[in-house]
Amino acid sequence: MSPTRTVQSRRAYRTADYNYLLINYGQKKAAACASDLGRTVGSLKYFINAHPELKKRGRV
Secondary structure, X not given: OOOXXXXXXXXXXXXXXXXXXXXXXOOOOHHHHHHHHOOOHXXXXXXXXXXXXXXXXXXX
């Protein structure tokens, strides 16, 4: 019996993903950005919470 191999379902965020969010997350909703990146909204929000510079800020 051969060992079962599990498929890795998690993908690390890359520099291109970070740059996309830096440019677009301020104008788009989280669901739209997650869809564009092929991620779940929960994954996107977890990543954004880990990078405070990406968080949306209120406009004056």
